[in-house]
Amino acid sequence: MTTKDQLLRYDRTLDCVHCGLCLPVCPTYRLHRKESASPRGRIYLMRSFSESRLEETRDSIREIDQCLVCRACETVCPSGVEFGEMMEITRDLVEESDARAPFPRWLKRMFFRNVLPFPRRLKLVATALAVYQRSGLPTLLEKSGILHLFGEDTVLRNALMPPVPSMDRRRDLSEVHPATGNPRARVGFLVGCVAQELLPDANRAAVTVLQRQGCEVVCPEQRPCCGALPMHFGDLDAARELARTTIRSFPDAMDAIVVSAAGCGSAMKDYPRLFEESDPWHLRATEFAAKVRDFTEFLIDLPWHPPTKPLPIKVTYDAPCHLVHAQRIVEPPLAILNALPGVELTPLRGQDDCCGAAGLASISSPGQSVKLLEGKMSAVRESGADVLVTANPGCQLQLGTGCREWCPEVEVLHLAELLERFDQHSHRQEIEQSS
Amino acid sequence: MKKSSAAPLQELVRILSADQVLTSPADLLTYDADGLTQHRAIPRAVVLPHSTDQVARVVRWCHERGVPFVPRGAGTGLSGGALPCESGIILELARMNRLLEVNVDERFAQVQVGLINQELSEAVREHGLFYAPDPSSQSACTIGGNIAENSGGPHCMKYGMTTQHILGATIVLPEGTVTHFGGPHSGLPGLDLLGLFVGSEGTFGVVTEALVALQKIPACTRLLFVAFRELVNACRAVGKMVARGMEPAALEMIDQTTIQVIEQSVFACGLPEDAGGVLLVELDGLPTQVDADSELVREISSELGAFEIREADDAAQRLQLWKGRKAAFGALGRLKPDLYVQDAVVPRSKLPEILNTMMQIARKHDVLLSNVFHAGDGNLHPNISFDGRDAHEARRVAEAGKEIMQACLDVGGALSGEHGIGREKRDFMPMLFSARDLEVFADVRRVFNPQGLCNPDKVLPGTKVCQEFRQGIEIPGVTTP
Numbered sequence: 013m014t015t016k017d018q019l020l021r022y023d024r025t026l027d028c029v030h031c032g033l034c035l036p037v038c039p040t041y042r043l044h045r046k047e048s049a050s051p052r053g054r055i056y057l058m059r060s061f062s063e064s065r066l067e068e069t070r071d072s073i074r075e076i077d078q079c080l081v082c083r084a085c086e087t088v089c090p091s092g093v094e095f096g097e098m099m100e101i102t103r104d105l106v107e108e109s110d111a112r113a114p115f116p117r118w119l120k121r122m123f124f125r126n127v128l129p130f131p132r133r134l135k136l137v138a139t140a141l142a143v144y145q146r147s148g149l150p151t152l153l154e155k156s157g158i159l160h161l162f163g164e165d166t167v168l169r170n171a172l173m174p175p176v177p178s179m180d181r182r183r184d185l186s187e188v189h190p191a192t193g194n195p196r197a198r199v200g201f202l203v204g205c206v207a208q209e210l211l212p213d214a215n216r217a218a219v220t221v222l223q224r225q226g227c228e229v230v231c232p233e234q235r236p237c238c239g240a241l242p243m244h245f246g247d248l249d250a251a252r253e254l255a256r257t258t259i260r261s262f263p264d265a266m267d268a269i270v271v272s273a274a275g276c277g278s279a280m281k282d283y284p285r286l287f288e289e290s291d292p293w294h295l296r297a298t299e300f301a302a303k304v305r306d307f308t309e310f311l312i313d314l315p316w317h318p319p320t321k322p323l324p325i326k327v328t329y330d331a332p333c334h335l336v337h338a339q340r341i342v343e344p345p346l347a348i349l350n351a352l353p354g355v356e357l358t359p360l361r362g363q364d365d366c367c368g369a370a371g372l373a374s375i376s377s378p379g380q381s382v383k384l385l386e387g388k389m390s391a392v393r394e395s396g397a398d399v400l401v402t403a404n405p406g407c408q409l410q411l412g413t414g415c416r417e418w419c420p421e422v423e424v425l426h427l428a429e430l431l432e433r434f435d436q437h438s439h440r441q442e443i444e445q446s447s
Numbered sequence: 448m449k450k451s452s453a454a455p456l457q458e459l460v461r462i463l464s465a466d467q468v469l470t471s472p473a474d475l476l477t478y479d480a481d482g483l484t485q486h487r488a489i490p491r492a493v494v495l496p497h498s499t500d501q502v503a504r505v506v507r508w509c510h511e512r513g514v515p516f517v518p519r520g521a522g523t524g525l526s527g528g529a530l531p532c533e534s535g536i537i538l539e540l541a542r543m544n545r546l547l548e549v550n551v552d553e554r555f556a557q558v559q560v561g562l563i564n565q566e567l568s569e570a571v572r573e574h575g576l577f578y579a580p581d582p583s584s585q586s587a588c589t590i591g592g593n594i595a596e597n598s599g600g601p602h603c604m605k606y607g608m609t610t611q612h613i614l615g616a617t618i619v620l621p622e623g624t625v626t627h628f629g630g631p632h633s634g635l636p637g638l639d640l641l642g643l644f645v646g647s648e649g650t651f652g653v654v655t656e657a658l659v660a661l662q663k664i665p666a667c668t669r670l671l672f673v674a675f676r677e678l679v680n681a682c683r684a685v686g687k688m689v690a691r692g693m694e695p696a697a698l699e700m701i702d703q704t705t706i707q708v709i710e711q712s713v714f715a716c717g718l719p720e721d722a723g724g725v726l727l728v729e730l731d732g733l734p735t736q737v738d739a740d741s742e743l744v745r746e747i748s749s750e751l752g753a754f755e756i757r758e759a760d761d762a763a764q765r766l767q768l769w770k771g772r773k774a775a776f777g778a779l780g781r782l783k784p785d786l787y788v789q790d791a792v793v794p795r796s797k798l799p800e801i802l803n804t805m806m807q808i809a810r811k812h813d814v815l816l817s818n819v820f821h822a823g824d825g826n827l828h829p830n831i832s833f834d835g836r837d838a839h840e841a842r843r844v845a846e847a848g849k850e851i852m853q854a855c856l857d858v859g860g861a862l863s864g865e866h867g868i869g870r871e872k873r874d875f876m877p878m879l880f881s882a883r884d885l886e887v888f889a890d891v892r893r894v895f896n897p898q899g900l901c902n903p904d905k906v907l908p909g910t911k912v913c914q915e916f917r918q919g920i921e922i923p924g925v926t927t928p
Contacts, residue, residue: 029780030484032523032587036563045541045561046469046495047522053477060476072473088586090712090777 024101025059027093028052034085039366039384040078048075051085051095058102068109076102078377080370080384081244082333087340087364096338097285103246124242124250128205129257131235135182138209142176168378174210174409181212189219189229196226196314200262200269202280205237207273207405214405214426218272218307221431225316229270232261238271240279243286245372251279252286256293259283259300269300272307272428274335274404275371280304281339306335307428308344308403319434321441322354327430328397329357330388330411331364332404345403345427352434360400361391369410385410389418400424456492458512459536462504467542469493478537481522481529482584485787485835486870488913490517490531495542499617499625499655505538506653506901507623515900515912518649520561520589525776525788526869528596528648532903532913538653540591546570547656554661555614555631560591560654567659576661579606582865583773594654597646599865601697601729601772604823606662608865610645615658618644621651621901631658643891648867649902651895665731668696669741670765673748674755678702678724678818682798685726685822687747689795693740697729698823699772705819705830708778709771716764716771719755726822727772729765775819776830782815783832787844791852793860795825804854805829812847814840826864827855853878868906876908885909 239254368384515535615629
C-alpha cells in the first residue's frame with residue numbers, strides 16, 4: 013500500500029457530499045436497504061479506511077466485496093464521483109490486508125496471473141470443466157448432499173455454472189479476416205479470454221458481421237486477455253501486465269479496436285489510469301484507449317448498412333452496466349435494433365439495472381447474484397419477448413442461466429449473433445430467389 | 448429503569464431477527480450522519496423493522512430499557528434530523544417501503560413510510576395522478592422523512608407543503624402503543640392531532656404508515672426558463688409576477704455558480720452559463736390560462752432586461768431541466784469537499800435586499816457562497832462550499848451561516864423553509880422564539896414524548912440526552928471515536 017495511492021483514494025472520497033441520490037439506483041442497496049450496502053455508505057467506508065477510523069477487517073471489507081461495480085451510481089451522481097475507479101483502487105489496497113482469507117486470495121491471484129494470460133491454460137481449464145459437466149458429477153454431488161457440506165454458496169455455484177461448448181466450437185479464430193467487398197476500415201478485434209471459451213459463437217458472429225460491413229478484421233494470434241477481471245477485482249499489478257500485453261498485441265495501423273464485450277471495452281478505455289503520468293506506458297495507453305470502440309458504437313459510426321430482408325421477431329434488450337453506466341453508451345444498441353426490419357422491440361423494465369453477473373461477483377456472492385437475476389427474469393417474462401439481446405459475455409452467460417431456469421422459451425443472444433442471423437436470412441432468401 | 452448503555456442489544460435480535468439488527472463497526476459508521484455531515488455520532492445499533500408491529504415492539508423495548516431512538520428514512524435530510532444518539536439506536540424505516548393501496552376514485556394512497564417519494568408518483572402515473580410535494584431529493588427521500596420535516600419542494604408554491612397532502616397516519620407513540628390519526632375523509636370529529644405530527648421532526652412518535660392525497664396531472668404544463676444578467680433583476684421579476692396575480696406551479700431561481708456546476712455534471716440541461724441568474728417558471732392548468740401566463744412571464748421578464756426567454760420543447764426537456772435543478776446540491780460538491788446547505792425564508796419583497804446582504808456577509812468572511820432557491824416562496828438556500836479539513840475556514844463558514852440567518856430574521860423571515868430545525872438549528876431557536884414560546888413547544892412534546900427518548904436533542908434547545916462526540920462544525924478525520 014503506497015502513500016500516494018492512499019492520498020488519491022482519500023481525495024476522491026471527498027467529492028461525495030453525502031446527498032444520497034445514488035441510493036435508489038444501487039442494486040445492492042435495493043436488495044438490503046442498509047446504508048453500508050449503498051454507494052454513499054461504501055464511499056464512507058473507503059474514507060474511513062484512509063482516515064483510520066475503521067480497521068480493515070473481514071467484516072468491514074465485506075461490503076467492498078459485495079459491490080457489483082455496476083457504476084449505476086455514477087450516472088446519477090451530480091458531484092461526479094468516480095466510484096468505479098475508487099473501488100478498483102480500494103479493492104487493490106485491501107487485497108493485501110490481513111482481512112483476506114489466504115486460500116481464496118491465493119486462488120484468485122493464481123487465476124489472474126497464471127491462467128488468464130495464457131490462452132492454452134485457459135482452454136485446459138474450460139475443457140476440464142466440460143468433462144466435469146458431462147460426467148454427471150454435478151448432479152451426483154448435489155443430490156448426494158456432498159456439495160452441501162461446502163455451504164449453500166457452493167451448491168449455487170454448481171447449479172449456476174454455464175455449460176462449456178464443444179471443443180470444435182471453441183477453436184481459435186484465424187488471425188486475418190478479409191472484408192467483403194471494398195474495404196471500408198481495418199480494425200482489430202478483441203477475442204478475449206473467458207468469452208472465447210464459453211461464448212465462442214458471439215465472437216465469430218461479431219467478426220462475420222464486421223466483415224460483411226466491409227471491415228478487414230485482425231484478431232491477434234496471442235489472443236490477449238484485456239485484464240478487466242483483475243482490474244475490477246483487486247489485482248492492479250496483474251491488470252497492468254495484461255494491459256501492456258494487449259496494447260502490444262494489436263498492430264499500430266488499425267482504424268479502431270472493436271470490442272464486443274462491454275466489460276472489456278470499459279476496462280480498455282480506462283487503461284490510462286493504470287499508469288502514472290510519468291510512465292511512458294501512460295501515453296501509449298492513452299493513444300490505444302482512444303481507438304477502442306464498443307461493437308455497437310463502432311457500427312453506428314461506420315455507418316453500418318442495416319439488413320433489408322425482414323425477420324419477424326419480438327426482441328427485448330438488457331443494457332450491460334459496463335456499456336450504459338461505465339461507457340455511457342445508451343442509444344447505439346437501441347438504434348441498431350430499431351433499424352432491423354421485422355423486429356418488434358419491446359421495453360424491458362429495469363433495462364439499466366444489473367442482472368447480477370458483475371464479472372466475478374456471481375461467483376463470489378452467488379446468493380445476491382441469484383436474487384438480482386430473479387428480478388431481471390420477471391421483467392423478461394413481462395416483456396413477452398422471444399429473444400433477449402445483450403452486449404456483454406458476462407451478462408449473456410448470466411441471462412442464459414436465468415432463462416434456462418425461469419424462462420426456457422426465451423432465447424438469449426449477443427447483439428452480434430442477432431445481426432448475423434439477419435445476414436444469413438438475407439443470404440438464404442437471395443439464394444432462393446436466384447434459384 | 449436500567450441505564451441505557453447497559454441494555455443488551457441481543458434482546459433486539461430476539462424481537463426482530465439477526466439480519467434486522469446491525470451492530471458491526473462498519474455498518475454503524477455509515478449511519479453516523481444524514482445529508483448534513485457537519486454533525487456526527489455513531490449509534491449503538493441500527494434496527495431495520497418491516498412492519499408497524501415490529502416498530503412498536505422495538506419502541507416498547509426502548510421505552511422499558513430507557514434507550515433513546517432516532518427514526519430515519521433515506522438519510523437525505525439537511526438539518527441533522529436523523530443524527531444518531533450515541534447512547535441509542537437508529538430505527539431505520541427504509542425496508543418499510545410498500546405501496547399498500549391506491550384508490551383512484553377517492554384519489555388517495557396508503558403507503559408504508561419507507562416508500563421513496565418519486566416511486567409513489569411513478570406508481571400512480573398510469574392513473575393520471577401524482578403526489579405533489581417534490582423535494583429536490585425526491586428520487587431518494589422517503590415519505591416518512593417528508594412527514595417528519597413537513598418537506599416542501601419547487602411545486603409546493605402552488606400545491607402546498609407535505610402537511611396539506613397527508614390525510615391520515617399510523618403512529619407508534621414513544622412508549623410503544625399504536626394509534627391512528629385522520630382518515631380519507633375530511634371533517635372527522637375529534638381533535639386534529641395529525642397536523643401536530645406532520646413537521647414534528649420525529650420527536651412526537653414514529654409514523655409507520657400514511658394515507659396521502661394524490662393530485663390529478665394537469666391538462667397542460669409548460670416550463671419557461673428566463674436568463675438575466677443580474678441576479679437581482681431575476682428577484683424583482685419574481686415579485687412582479689406574484690404581484691400581477693400569477694400562480695405558477697413552481698418559481699425557482701438558480702445563480703451563476705450553481706448553473707456552472709450543474710452544466711459540468713451528468714445533469715447538464717442547457718442553462719446559459721453566462722447568466723447571473725436564471726428563473727425556472729412552471730405553469731400548469733388549462734391551456735388558455737397557461738398561454739396567458741406565459742405571455743405575462745415574457746412581458747415582465749423583458750421589462751426587467753432578461754436576455755433569454757425560452758420554453759422547454761417537450762416533456763423530456765422539462766424533465767431534464769428539473770433534474771438539473773434538483774441535482775444542484777450534489778453538483779456543488781464539485782467545488783469543495785463540504786457543503787453547508789442553508790435554508791431560510793424571507794418575505795418575497797425582501798429578496799433583492801437579502802441577496803445583497805448575504806453577498807456582503809460572504810465577502811466579509813471570505814467564504815464561497817452560491818444560491819439556488821424556491822424564489823416564489825421566498826425560501827432561500829444559500830449554500831456555502833468549504834473544506835472541513837481547514838479549521839479556520841470551517842469556523843468562518845459557521846459564523847457566516849449564523850449571520851445570514853440573523854439577516855433573514857431581521858427582514859421578517861424564519862429559520863427554516865423546508866429542511867427543518869433538527870440538530871443543526873436547534874440552538875438558533877431563541878433567535879426567533881421567546882422563552883415562553885419554547886416552553887409551550889416543550890410542554891406539547893412532553894405530552895407525547897414524556898421521557899424524551901424519541902429523537903432526543905433535536906428541534907428544541909436545552910436537553911442533553913445524547914452524548915455527542917462531535918459538536919458544531921469540526922474537522923472530519925481528526926477526531927476518532
